[in-house]
Amino acid sequence: MSIKSKELTLISPDGRRLDGRRPDEIRELKIKAGILENADGSAYVEQGNTKIYAAVYGPREVHPRHLALPNRAVIRCRYHMTPFSVEERKSPAPTRREIELSKVIREALTPAIIVEQFPSSAIDVFIEVINADGSTRCASIIAASVALASAGIPMKDLVAACSVGKINGVLVLDVTDVEDKYGEVDMPFAMMPNRNEITLLQLDGILGPEEIEKAISMAAKACKEIYEKQKNALKERYIELRKTVEEGFRT
């Protein structure tokens, strides 16, 4: 569904990508926790021009009831793109792609959640892509993970995520939309950095065994960097909340 014009130069002879980045460099990443007041936890993530809101509701009752599990919480996840977030307006009804991504994002997050703590209840993760410029599922995981933690859901670890691409034969981190469309490979990746567990791994494109090993190691390194930013966002949120409470006392 995309034009594959191998001649398009996505990376210059001196190793710079279209936006000036080096192969192992991620885009500027802003994370803000607690941005949506109604949600129990929320986060806003900007990674270059990829912009995402995530909200967490729960633990709360499951409707309909028969979907509840007696010994653990059910994690539900909806990844959704606004109609205007992509180049051609998309219908707001969920596409097959959105349904698949909702599933893999849920499976990327679930290993980090201590689900046994909330039997018979649901934890809902809602993700809205406001603007899409590549690597939206990884940015969604970054945002959702912070939203979960800011909702006070007990977690074994945060989940960090970063995609690896291959453009003009070179493995690169944090793929943009144009690199995805005209490049050779997109490999979304997520892990719990502290526990060293990969929770999301997809490959769309051809890689040899050594390339896969290298790609995974690049992604893991990037995840550690992103992990720090996630923790910082949570710290800032904590400081903000403390300030609000203290101001509350003062008035």
Added chain:
Amino acid sequence: MSIKSKELTLISPDGRRLDGRRPDEIRELKIKAGILENADGSAYVEQGNTKIYAAVYGPREVHPRHLALPNRAVIRCRYHMTPFSVEERKSPAPTRREIELSKVIREALTPAIIVEQFPSSAIDVFIEVINADGSTRCASIIAASVALASAGIPMKDLVAACSVGKINGVLVLDVTDVEDKYGEVDMPFAMMPNRNEITLLQLDGILGPEEIEKAISMAAKACKEIYEKQKNALKERYIELRKTVEEGFRT
């Protein structure tokens, strides 16, 4: 979606509309209560070529149960057009317009119903437009209101309804389809005449403050006239029922 040809003469220099009516005149209005035997209450309304059946079922159990309210009846309303009721055949699936109209009609009727009398139950109002020639939501309210009363639902008042339009600069009552399409304004309106409460007010078109005031006063006056016809229809139904019962005794 409509051709706006300001040149079209909808009202003649001597103040007559295309169908010969004066501005403050409503179309011939026939109301017949109790026409559908299965329903707990029903009515058929003909207002010019606008023809509508309304049926009321209830109070009855709510399915699914969790939609029930512990301290009052739930009012549900469905406004629906038959595929052949309009110029271009419409799909029988509810359109966005039908969904909005179902809501505003429900909100126009609810203030008149003593909902507290039937906790945990539902009162269903079903409206079928058989032929549409303008002002269908007002005719629906007229019919549904009579159907509710004929179902024995306790009510604070009947709800009467009449639209106001503006054609060639003149405010007129009870807008036809052609006046709606080629005119400047459509203002559907409903009220409880005895309680002096407006329960539906919509405006689609431009009016200045004085015009709105005048339009509301015209509509209120028309509603009083329509109110009498609604009460007459209920009286006729009552006489009919008494006759049936008496005949029943005789045989």
Added chain:
Amino acid sequence: MSIKSKELTLISPDGRRLDGRRPDEIRELKIKAGILENADGSAYVEQGNTKIYAAVYGPREVHPRHLALPNRAVIRCRYHMTPFSVEERKSPAPTRREIELSKVIREALTPAIIVEQFPSSAIDVFIEVINADGSTRCASIIAASVALASAGIPMKDLVAACSVGKINGVLVLDVTDVEDKYGEVDMPFAMMPNRNEITLLQLDGILGPEEIEKAISMAAKACKEIYEKQKNALKERYIELRKTVEEGFRT
């Protein structure tokens, strides 16, 4: 929706049909019971190029609960065609035709099932048409009936089925796709041969009273023949199962 070219010769002067059959001859019929391991009962039927899988699940719980009946089992039936089973790919979503056929097949099978034996439960019959070459609803009934019996559902009788057609003025048994499309009549038929009850009868095409009588009698005769094959398939399945059990003991 079909070209009616009366000139097409579907039956030769010496009474042979396009596939060489005589008018009162059915196609080769293979029935294999117990082919799908997950189902409680199943069957595979090949009637010429018409190929069908049927599976029975149940008696089992009814979801949602309010669909259950207190004094009998609910029979549910889904007739479904794979997208590739017909000449033009069909969408996998159920068509109006599939919904109607699901109903008439259910009503053809239900009279044979002792539904009173399983109150508040459901018996589900799922039919997949893998390749369609005419008379698929009859082949579905043949398969479903065997699947029900192989699931151990208590039955008053098996249901056998056979269609009758009229091609170039001659009544014929077991209509193929081309005979249906270019012929004059399709009359699907099912009965309980032992109880002499017709449980499915549809007519699509013009027949006089005597023709109907003759068509029914031809179909009834064919059903007796098919009935024997159904019983044989169940016997084979029984022998197979016994062998498995005995082998189980030996090991």
Added chain:
Amino acid sequence: MIPKLKRQQIMDLLSSGRRVDGRGLEDLRPVEIRCRSVKNAEGSAEVRLGKTLAIAGVKTSIGTPFADTPDMGVMIVNAEFLPIASPTFEPGPPDENAIELARVIDRGLRRAEMIDLKQLCIVPGKAVWEVWIDIHALNHDGNLMDASALAAVAAILTAEVPKAMVNEKGEVTINKSERQRLPIKSIPITVTMAKIGDKLVVDPNLDEEEVADAFLTATFVDDKVCAIQKRGERGLTAEETMKALQIARQKAHELLKTVREVVGGG
């Protein structure tokens, strides 16, 4: 329990030749047909069969023919069982009963060739008339099938459709002021029989429908049958089937006479 009692009561009456509503076993309920009440439809009819009320509307539009019948118009039959008609009907897309009803009526109209679809071709392979027949149940007191079929037939017979013209450029235009009847080749009549115990009754009402063993719906055209649908959860013998068809044929004659009186049709 209560259905069982009702069934017993209905069967007791039947065994003495009577029905719950006082009819004889082979009596139709009173039929009322009211045509042309829907101004926006090219054709329309409201049919009352006792307390059962159905309405049918005919709309036409220009469309493209099916690839395998390039010179024939298109006919589409749709039925909706509106929640207005019965406490058991729910809003939503047609269920299996509404779909079956529409398809049985469709087969009757199609096999009887009521509308001559060949005459509805405007430009072969390019433009033909589409005839939409929409049926809505308004009050369900049994035998919606026959009331609906009758409404469809009456709406078709009295429809007045615009004229299509093809100009020099080959473009199709519609002249709405000049109207004409649809090309009619025959009038199919649909009659439903119910089997209750060992009795056959014509035109079952709702009480009878609820306790019946099986139904046989047949559509007749010129004394021949062009569509049959056996319905219901029990069987019929071949003898019952033939007897039901024979009674239904007589009733179809009666109904055809009524239709002709009302609409003066062919």
Added chain:
Amino acid sequence: MIPKLKRQQIMDLLSSGRRVDGRGLEDLRPVEIRCRSVKNAEGSAEVRLGKTLAIAGVKTSIGTPFADTPDMGVMIVNAEFLPIASPTFEPGPPDENAIELARVIDRGLRRAEMIDLKQLCIVPGKAVWEVWIDIHALNHDGNLMDASALAAVAAILTAEVPKAMVNEKGEVTINKSERQRLPIKSIPITVTMAKIGDKLVVDPNLDEEEVADAFLTATFVDDKVCAIQKRGERGLTAEETMKALQIARQKAHELLKTVREVVGGG
């Protein structure tokens, strides 16, 4: 119970001229408008009304005009109440509230002729611009209507859409590098009033919405009203209606000023 207590508390405060969040009866909540944050949209705006957050995006595409308006562009307004925005919103197609909101905003934009649809015609009868206005609720703390309307208006005002060209063969091509504003004729402003007991308040928050008797939403253009929607399960007198419209008109002035400051619009 609890809603009743909340209602009483809110009414008690109102009778002394105050509101639960400290505002006066005719005070709007603080308004924040942030435009052009969505790179893939031709226009976009995020609007905060207190804690209520809505986002609107404008996308354009080439389409065919409606048959009865061959020389006019097409405008489509759609609204989604995302589950992200409230614990009471569920995934799925828009419910009656989202549909009503979209249709009320649509009528306001259309009747004010905010976008001059005639200027969006490319080839009469063949090709016109379609303008899609998608509104998404992100946080619902009451009065999504006004926040959404404001977001739509700001997104339209700041949209920069590509140019369409017609080549010699009559084919339409799009030049994405050369961008221009949409043709704007007016700026409609939507204001919602809530009736609680016998008081009228402007811009209700979620607590107030939950206990209000009725709502009046009006859209103003140049001191005239071009769209009204009465909502809610109780009625209003004619006097209350006129008073509500009068207050709303003043508030519309305020909001129009804010919009002009932010976007520098016409």
Added chain:
Amino acid sequence: MIPKLKRQQIMDLLSSGRRVDGRGLEDLRPVEIRCRSVKNAEGSAEVRLGKTLAIAGVKTSIGTPFADTPDMGVMIVNAEFLPIASPTFEPGPPDENAIELARVIDRGLRRAEMIDLKQLCIVPGKAVWEVWIDIHALNHDGNLMDASALAAVAAILTAEVPKAMVNEKGEVTINKSERQRLPIKSIPITVTMAKIGDKLVVDPNLDEEEVADAFLTATFVDDKVCAIQKRGERGLTAEETMKALQIARQKAHELLKTVREVVGGG
């Protein structure tokens, strides 16, 4: 409880190198491939993987290409988890599992360029072949993914599609009597590994699937990987991932041999 016991039992066996069905950890179940059984499909294959049964059918039709690939045919993969296949499958549109399966298989076929879509162009920008690949689960005893992928590949390899011709007027016609194979560039093979505790097993059956921690599905073409999908609610280490890929690669070789034996393919 019971799942926990089952998990324990399976893990105990695994720790002594055995599996519930007697296989070794790296053994595939017996594979049966039966092609061309569906006469109405251009290609078809039924694949048994132990007791798991899937069927795939290939249908072709003429369509228009996507705007951004005017000279390429179109391939669509769809999967249905039929209620016939498992007591847990329900009728209705594909759920997330069926959609994921179809999309993973689609990516494998597309990235391996199994079908040379360029050769399926008939008239650039106007007419191309659409290849529909429909996969239906018939009996689910675990690892529907690999059975489905294999069925799709075998159906594609053995498909015989009609010829398209362009006449002088530029119209496309189909010659159904003259058939040819689809243009094949490679044969991608999909293998799924399950992680249970600290063990990796190939081709998990249903019991194993129900207790597994995670899955890794990889599609191989010429010793390289062209698609990966990690599934399941727990994680994998990088070492486990590399080991799983290595085992899967060997199994892909085995399966490729089987495919070649059955269909004699490229």
